[in-house]
Amino acid sequence: SDQELKIIFNKQNYLHFTEVQKGRIELFWVPLISIFSGMRMGEITPLYLDNIKEIRGNHREKRWCFDIVEEPERPDKKLKTLSSRRIVPIHDTLIDLGLIELIKILKDKHPDRKRLFEELPYGENSYNRNITRFFNQRYLPKLGLKTDRKNFHSLRHTVSDHLKQKGVDVNYINELLGHTSYYTFRTRYAKMKTANFGGRSVQIVTGYQHLAELSEKLKPFSYRVLKDDCLDLPKKTFMKRIVQLTPDQKKIY
Numbered sequence: 001s002d003q004e005l006k007i008i009f010n011k012q013n014y015l016h017f018t019e020v021q022k023g024r025i026e027l028f029w030v031p032l033i034s035i036f037s038g039m040r041m042g043e044i045t046p047l048y049l050d051n052i053k054e055i056r057g058n059h060r061e062k063r064w065c066f067d068i069v070e071e072p073e074r075p076d077k078k079l080k081t082l083s084s085r086r087i088v089p090i091h092d093t094l095i096d097l098g099l100i101e102l103i104k105i106l107k108d109k110h111p112d113r114k115r116l117f118e119e120l121p122y123g124e125n126s127y128n129r130n131i132t133r134f135f136n137q138r139y140l141p142k143l144g145l146k147t148d149r150k151n152f153h154s155l156r157h158t159v160s161d162h163l164k165q166k167g168v169d170v171n172y173i174n175e176l177l178g179h180t181s182y183y184t185f186r187t188r189y190a191k192m193k194t195a196n197f198g199g200r201s202v203q204i205v206t207g208y209q210h211l212a213e214l215s216e217k218l219k220p221f222s223y224r225v226l227k228d229d230c231l232d233l234p235k236k237t238f239m240k241r242i243v244q245l246t247p248d249q250k251k252i253y
Contacts, residue, residue, distance in 0.1 A: 004150075005144055005158065009035070013113045017139050025102065030131050031155065033066075033099075036091035038159035038177045041152055043068050043084065045127035046077045055087060062102055064090040068178065077124055082217060084178040087208055134172040189214055210243075 007013065009032075015021065026045075032046050047066065054062040066088040070079040075129035081087055090099065106113055120127040132152065140146035156177065163173045173179070184193065191207040227233070245253060 004145055005035070006237065008140075008144065017142065018134075024119070026119045026131065027134050027197055028100075029099065030117065031152070032094065034099065034155040035159065036089050036094050037066065038156050039068070039088060040080065040084075040156060040178070041065065042078070042080065042097055042126050043178075045117055045131060046074075048074065048077075048114055049103060049107060052100075052116070053215050064095060066090060076127070078125070079178075082188075083190060085176070086174065086175060086178050148219070178218070222244065227239050 002032050014028070017028040018024055030041065030044050034041065045068075051067045051069070053065060053067060055065045056062045057066075062072070068084060068086050068088060069077075070085065071077055103116065106116070108206060117127065120130055125130050135152045136146070140150060159178060160173055163176075167172070188206075189204045189208055189210055191209055192203045193206050195202055
């Protein structure tokens with residue numbers, strides 16, 4: 001709820017428990033990035049410094065963004081779904097709080113630094129463990145807010161609910177949060193055109209695209225096997241049979 005968010009991100013509570021003044025930048029920034037972007041914990045914790053960049057698009061000025069992408073040369077980064085690949089604009093509040101300045105300082109002080117949150121150790125196929133322990137097992141319980149249904153992932157649901165309440169189109173919400181949806185799939189693999197039916201404007205499929213990419217994505221989940229590959233069937237035999245129909249059968253036939 002809004003009241004719970006005010007308690008979680010209350011300045012006194014947040015600065016005290018995240019220990020950001022002692023250098024715990026990961027505890028301070030990861031929840032803030034989530035609540036102002038809707039990103040998953042597993043998308044925030046492995047961010048590399050070069051995943052945060054200025055991007056120009058749609059005839060607008062450059063804007064700082066998170067580039068959520070799976071990179072073969074960085075096996076520690078994994079995307080949950082195909083639709084998780086996206087560009088997420090960085091909220092003005094995060095910029096005002098000093099996120100971009102922090103990145104510049106880290107680059108200047110540590111030229112060899114690769115990741116934004118190198119303080120987080122890798123374990124159990126992610127960098128999430130310390131954030132999970134802090135937020136779910138320490139911070140929320142100390143604030144008296146922890147329940148079975150309230151945890152770090154609730155921040156993501158809060159973003160979705162807030163946008164829906166503001167009347168934002170669900171397709172845009174899905175794209176921002178990296179949700180799998182029919183529309184995300186359609187945009188990537190179908191060619192569409194607008195047609196008019198009975199005074200209504202509708203989108204119809206006219207063709208397909210990027211099928212080689214789709215085929216590669218489906219390979220781990222599908223395969224084709226021929227009947228001869230899996231069944232030891234006897235050879236076919238043919239015989240001629242003559243069947244006499246009854247008068248009623250002939251009539252129907």
